[in-house]
Amino acid sequence: MSGGADRSATPPVASPVARLRDVRLMYGKVRAIDGVSLDVPGGCVVGLIGPDGVGKSSLLSLMSGARALQEGTVEVLGGSMAEARHRHAVCPRIAYMPQGLGKNLYPTLSIAENLDFFGRLFGQGGDERRRRIADLTRSTGLAPFLDRPAGKLSGGMKQKLGLCCALIHDPDLLILDEPTTGVDPLSRRQFWELIDRIRADRPGMSVVVATAYMEEAARFDWLVAMDEGRVLATGRPRELLERTATATLEAAFVALMPEEKRRGHKAVAIVPRTGDASDIAIEAKGLTMRFGDFVAVDHVSFRIPRGEIFGFLGSNGCGKTTTMKMLTGLLPPSEGEARLFGQPVDARNIATRRRVCYMSQAFSLYSELTIRQNLELHARLFQVPEDVLPGRVAAVAERFGLTDAMEALPDRLPLGQRQRLSLAVAMVHEPALLILDEPTSGVDPIARDAFWEIMIGLARRDGVTIFISTHFMNEAERCDRISLMHAGRVLVSDTPAALVATRGAATLEEAFIGYLEEAVAESRDSDAAAVPDDRRPSPPPAAAPSAAAPSGERASGRFFNPRRMLSYTLLEGLELRRDPIRATLALVGSLLLMVIMGYGINMDVEDLSFAVLDRDQTTVSRDYTLNLSGSRYFVEQAPIRDYEDLDRRMRAGELSLALEIPPGFGRDVARGRPVQIGAWIDGAMPTRAETVNGYVQGMHSQWLASRSQTPGLATIETRFRYNPDVESLKAIVPAVIPILLLLIPAMLAALSVVREKELGSIINLYVTPVTKLEFLLGKQLPYVGLAMLNFLLMVGLAVTAFGVPLTGNLLALSTGAVLYSFSATAMGLLMSSFMRSQIAAIFGTAIATLIPATQYSGMIDPVSSLGGAAALIGEVYPTTHFLTMSRGVFSKALGFGDLHAAFVALLIAAPVLIGASALLLKKQER
């Protein structure tokens, strides 16, 4: 924490970087910000402190322009953030790093690719990007890992990468929302040293940080203490300490809180453990977990007696979570054994599971259920008897302070309360063992203390064994024993006091960092890539980005900048390449479907079953029957015995056609007397019935003509054009291509936007200069490329394997396919733009494509013959027009000139669909 104290002495620059006046913000009925007026000083580090859910994040997102302003004014860098023009003008000068580890990064992209993406978003050229990426990664120590995917980085490295991405365009205002939450102490220290170095290089830069760590806040220049959407106090840390007459910021904050909130809070008292050390609750022997070559957990052993609070500490990604999952039976260990209460861990052992509760790192309760519903569901699943259930739920809610919020949805609660709910859920069945993975990450100090009160009570009073992982040193100190873990191995296990003593350190934090640094130094020689390498000297200031010319082309390309668009194209293309299964499914799947549909759909109805009720039984009647059964269309079944038989067999669907030849048929025909043959057709499937109808009538007249002596009056020569042999395949294959070229690209594109919404990286659209059109077109291009590849494969298959001749102009068809692919992918984007969940986007896309493409676009029934709304849909649907093209070029030998109407339709469809998506997409969160 070097340099923090002396910098806080420099007075904040007079001119504020941001001015807020009477800002209010509502989420539905919940008030997040309740009248904040604030001048944020520029050129220094400003900290936002306060419990969870008091509006810190909301305030930062308003300042960054990510969230739309509802009430009041926010001026940042000399203009109002309510104006789109100003936002667009200043966003290249602002950098925003949202809450959550690596939330705005792309996990499948490597470090270099992530940085490259952000560089392009700010319009930087290739040389400039390379230089900046080299500078930034060198100064942050990320340089050796440029090719590692962001998703595989440890939490600390993710945050450093996030910082690099934020700094790539030399921002004047850096907004960091809880950048070190969930990060281990060593990485946390390195992160702040990095910020100090960057500020030394760029003294004019303003930094606004929200944090839950009070010890971090102590080193900022100026603080804003917030509670319940309001500002409690502002000033330098020293001023706040003086004003409240307290020694630490944590105490100062508690003192600043309103009276009624302070009342419940008291320092956590640690009751010494008394218990039988031989009664073992958890025992691990040589637990090992390998994922391929990677050893996540390497021969970990420990014994934890009943009633002990056992702390598990270590840097992010060191194997803590994996160990816990092995203890719960979620992951079967590759080697070694774990025992709970003397029983080997077995995923199938329901009885053991009833005594254990596991709380995973992320909030993993049902956000769609209310708090009461969550509690009741879990109680029931743990077989809490119905008669004690209401009482139990009420008692747990009371104990965890949730009584007032029972009908609320978890999403509406601040993180601290959500974690309390998780614990309440965990306790509702009164388990004997709690396995808690970072339960207090992101929880404010007061809530954390309350949480520990409960835990200590459980351990001491009820003899519950608690196995807990944490990044907070003051929490580690409260454990009976702790283990330090690094790179899959347990470095050391002992009581906190003993660890500090053996290490000769002043605090547990120092002892911890000491152990870690030692381990990092040891393993660096053997495997440099496996550990975060951050201890490199910082580069000379001359190499720092600040020395370079102003970033990118800030002024140019207000509306459309191909480079920004390209950055999303590359991103989407890379993500597609990193998920080869999906691309393979798209390519192989469409060929497969083409084969299935090409052979499967056949308009040529053959082998229809029919049977005869022949009451005549003469040569003439048999001749009539033979006339049918001899054709390739009908297959004769066993004769019908009587009407009842006829009825039964038709009802069962055995017969498509039943004939009744009356008695005396042969005689009557011979004498030229009027006679009638009865025919029944199964109308349950009208298409088939129509065909049968046509066939029967045709054969009837044929038979008549053959019996009649007079020659026909006129002949009709039927020429089946474009497909003289009337082969179903040749008619169907050119129609299948347009359908598959819609369904698959649309579904590919359908998740591209909504997925970013669900996973959080959509924030990059909100806070960077990229426009909605650049964003959408950029995302669309890789899928258009894939669709074209698909198209060429399908045409190739049609010509070779199916032998469908391509008689017209292939270039015309390909040009049409490009236009059509734009429409098809835009259809997916349209769904993606306004749906909020991936399920809804998939469902919506399936509804919007499957039925219209297969039924309203003329594949089987021509559009001109449709009725109702379907006729309208068919007229404008892009598939209709590309189908015309495909059939025209394949079968009718057409070229550009003959297809201009279809071209015009497609030329209109694509821009309309993309335009609609752009209208529905929001450039700010609302």
Place this chain on the structure above:
Amino acid sequence: MQASNVLNLGIKELRSLVRDPMLLVLIVYSFTLAIYTAATAIPETLNKAAIAIVDEDRSPLSARIAGAFYPPYFLPPVLITPAEMDARMDAGLDTFALDIPPNFQRDVLAGRQPAIQLNVDATRMTQAFSGSGYIQQIVSGEVGAFVQRYRGEQTLPVDLALRVRFNPEMNKGWFGSVIEVINQVTMLSIILTGAALIREREHGTIEHLLVMPVTPAEIMVGKIWSMALVVLAACAFSLVFVVQGLLAVPIGGSVALFLAGAALHLFATTSMGVFLGTVARSMPQFGMLLILVMVPLQMLSGGMTPRESMPALVQDVMLAAPTTHFVALAQAILYRGAGLDVVWPQFLALVGIGAALFSLSLARFRKAISRMS
């Protein structure tokens, strides 16, 4: 397996569904408007077929022939010149072009058997086949009647009394609406279970369930019964109010028996949804799989084109698909009024397919979950 766990897990699924209003809107749409649109869209095989006539004879007989084509089977014929014919057919304006040669009437009456040329756009499969048959009948009928009046000649008096059972007017909307219901049932049940499973996995809640004293079978059955119930209710509503009510399609058989069949079908499709959910590693992959599964199910199960006309191999393969049996039993029950004595083979097949899919997904379930977490 504990019934109370299954019940509670299913209730949880229902509560989750209620919280996604967009999804509810889509469900309502797909069982009302989508059905209505599809049912009113599907024409008779020959409905408003576009026909053009090149009349080179300009005789009373040729005029009589031209006058014999009228809606709803045909659009009013367009009279064109021989030169226009090719261009119009290339552009897809006409499905049929009838060329009546010069001196046609004179030659007919002279008994010279002149030929009329009928050009058919064979790329429009459905209309091409049945349409050319109709046109042949109409033309020979008109010529015959003309000659008969002129000459009083007799033809053989054998009449064919054609009756179409179960759907006398061959109204395609009857069939189309029910097929549409079946399509939506299949699609929705697969999406709801499969995507819900992936969402639970992406949000980490499934992991939470797996450490509780519930078995994978309970989790799966909980999903299956709840989602199947939703779809079954929507299906029943749609059948009664949209198909029977709004579209006035007469239902021949027992709706209850049909719904029993639908429930069995749902057992199979929801199991299939869970299976796809365990195969796909992410939502985008699930989307792809969905298309790959839905297209054959929708197009090859006998709802769109008759099964008889498919190659034997496709017919056999599609016997493994639940929709094939569901379409068959729906036709039998709803239109032919068949009872359980007739459709029991389909019921049995659905039970078999459902059981197979269920055990397959159950076997994959736990493995797939631990791999994802």
